[in-house]
Amino acid sequence: MIAVETTQLAELAALLKERVGLHIRPDSYPALKLAVAARLDLLRAATPGAVEYLALLGGPTGDEELRQLLPLVTVGKTSFFRDERQFQALDALLPGFLARASGGGQPLRVWSAGCATGEEPYSIAMCCAQRRLEPEQVELLATDVNPEAVGAAARGLYDARRVRDIPTSLLGEHFDREGDDWRVRTSLRRYLTAIRPHNLVSVGFPAPASGGWDVIFCRNVIIYFDTTTTRRVLEQFHHALAPGGWLFLGYSESLFRLFEGFDLSEVNGAFLYRKPEEGRVRLAAPKPRANVPSSPPAVRHVVFPPPAPRPPSTPPAPATPAGPPRPEAEAEEPLAPQEFLDGAVALFSEGRFGAARALLEHHLEHHGEGLAVRLTLANLYGVLRQYDRARQSYQAALAVEPLSAEAHLFYGIHLLSQADAEGGAQELSRALFLDPDLALAHYYLGRCREAQRDPQRARLAYRNTIEASKRLPGGKRQAFLGYYPDIPEDGAAFARAAEYALAAL
Ligand SMILES: C[S@@+](CC[C@H](N)C(=O)[O-])C[C@H]1O[C@@H](n2cnc3c(N)ncnc32)[C@H](O)[C@@H]1O
Numbered sequence: 222m223i224a225v226e227t228t229q230l231a232e233l234a235a236l237l238k239e240r241v242g243l244h245i246r247p248d249s250y251p252a253l254k255l256a257v258a259a260r261l262d263l264l265r266a267a268t269p270g271a272v273e274y275l276a277l278l279g280g281p282t283g284d285e286e287l288r289q290l291l292p293l294v295t296v297g298k299t300s301f302f303r304d305e306r307q308f309q310a311l312d313a314l315l316p317g318f319l320a321r322a323s324g325g326g327q328p329l330r331v332w333s334a335g336c337a338t339g340e341e342p343y344s345i346a347m348c349c350a351q352r353r354l355e356p357e358q359v360e361l362l363a364t365d366v367n368p369e370a371v372g373a374a375a376r377g378l379y380d381a382r383r384v385r386d387i388p389t390s391l392l393g394e395h396f397d398r399e400g401d402d403w404r405v406r407t408s409l410r411r412y413l414t415a416i417r418p419h420n421l422v423s424v425g426f427p428a429p430a431s432g433g434w435d436v437i438f439c440r441n442v443i444i445y446f447d448t449t450t451t452r453r454v455l456e457q458f459h460h461a462l463a464p465g466g467w468l469f470l471g472y473s474e475s476l477f478r479l480f481e482g483f484d485l486s487e488v489n490g491a492f493l494y495r496k497p498e499e500g501r502v503r504l505a506a507p508k509p510r511a512n513v514p515s516s517p518p519a520v521r522h523v524v525f526p527p528p529a530p531r532p533p534s535t536p537p538a539p540a541t542p543a544g545p546p547r548p549e550a551e552a553e554e555p556l557a558p559q560e561f562l563d564g565a566v567a568l569f570s571e572g573r574f575g576a577a578r579a580l581l582e583h584h585l586e587h588h589g590e591g592l593a594v595r596l597t598l599a600n601l602y603g604v605l606r607q608y609d610r611a612r613q614s615y616q617a618a619l620a621v622e623p624l625s626a627e628a629h630l631f632y633g634i635h636l637l638s639q640a641d642a643e644g645g646a647q648e649l650s651r652a653l654f655l656d657p658d659l660a661l662a663h664y665y666l667g668r669c670r671e672a673q674r675d676p677q678r679a680r681l682a683y684r685n686t687i688e689a690s691k692r693l694p695g696g697k698r699q700a701f702l703g704y705y706p707d708i709p710e711d712g713a714a715f716a717r718a719a720e721y722a723l724a725a726l
Pocket of ligand 1: 292293298299300303334335336337338341364365366367370419420421422439440441442471
């Protein structure tokens with residue numbers, strides 16, 4: 222392992238904070254060191270040490286290198302049963318697979334791609350065990366690009382902080398205590414057919430012993446890829462899945478402007494992508510963000526029997542909302558998270574701001590953090606002139622997803638509106654680092670530069686707006702997770718505004 226001084230790690234952490242807003246605490250420096258070592262290993266002799274690596278990050282190709290480093294830095298961001306609703310959805314799918322395997326058919330074939338240190342595949346294994354699938358009835362593959370993470374997953378040893386998300390009964394059933402740590406029992410480990418390194422940005426994708434994967438978990442991984450890479454990876458997932466197979470992505474990883482080969486389904490409150498039974502592939506047009514739909518895709522609501530009751534220490538399932546206004550007062554069923562958001566957006570767009578705010582706040586209280594809700598609420602607070610709350614809400618959104626270009630973009634716009642041009646410029650630069658095509662961010666960066674009395678950089682930002690707008694497919698601006706009624710759909714509006722601004726400068 223290369224020698225990296227603590228001061229160099231602190232410098233790197235400061236650079237990550239400055240450039241992408243990622244906050245790395247000193248207790249995560251060991252993970253940062255591993256990430257640098259992994260990058261240096263890939264770069265081979267060209268960049269021999271940490272000092273040279275820091276120089277590389279500051280150099281002309283620094284942005285590209287930083288994008289490569291980011292996924293490795295975020296390796297620690299995982300937990301057991303991360304996103305409870307998705308595990309409830311998996312739980313709802315398992316009886317069907319059990320019936321198939323028990324009838325002498327295929328075992329359940331699951332791939333956890335980007336498994337980090339193993340919390341995800343072991344959570345899947347615990348779900349299978351709960352549903353009485355035997356290890357022989359499950360083919361579960363866990364892979365990650367980071368060999369250190371793969372090693373940790375294979376060791377299956379977790380400290381007390383990491384296992385706190387596991388319900389007590391499951392912890393007792395599947396883990397043995399080793400000093401202060403907990404080790405995965407062999408009986409659970411047997412569910413994992415293999416744990417090995419695999420780079421998703423490569424040509425070969427693993428296949429199960431026969432047929433395609435029934436389920437692929439690839440959560441919180443593709444957010445770090447650029448559009449072209451993401452499309453390629455999705456195409457390969459599509460190919461690797463069995464007809465009717467399910468793709469579990471992270472909460473903020475919407476495919477709706479990227480790839481059209483999957484159907485979007487809601488299973489017990491979680492949004493999953495499903496390969497159609499007939500195996501049809503409909504790729505979005507080859508140019509980035511071509512065919513951006515103006516409205517979200519249709520969602521199939523897949524109804525399964527209610528999931529088995531969770532063990533006692535499991536975080537509570539989404540509660541039936543009570544109190545604040547519901548968009549469909551006559552509905553008997555609890556609202557799914559997306560329905561809450563849709564209801565709030567409908568109220569917001571009708572100008573019923575108080576009711577929309579109550580619904581969004583209630584949603585956060587009962588369902589926990591979510592990027593789309595946080596951002597919509599932050600924007601709503603801005604409309605209501607509750608600026609402190611707006612700022613707090615943007616910051617909370619960034620705590621949920623520090624690498625969300627959208628969150629940096631709208632936080633930046635908010636700061637500019639509060640006469641904080643410097644803070645705004647910083648957030649907008651971060652947004653543009655994460656997504657250089659965001660014409661909107663270029664435009665508002667120009668406004669910040671004007672406010673900072675820097676006409677030269679303002680001109681550059683406005684020219685970038687015009688260039689980025691030309692790349693917008695169908696002239697429409699990018700789709701966002703949050704709801705911002707003041708932002709025109711017409712992407713060319715920003716190019717025109719940039720042209721006026723340029724003429725006036
Ligand atoms: C934020 S973690 C997500 C872990 C887990 N899927 C979850 O949601 O809790 C992202 C993981 O993706 C992995 N990763 C990043 N780029 C990858 C690639 N090209 N191929 C495979 N894994 C990758 C990282 O090493 C890291 O372990």
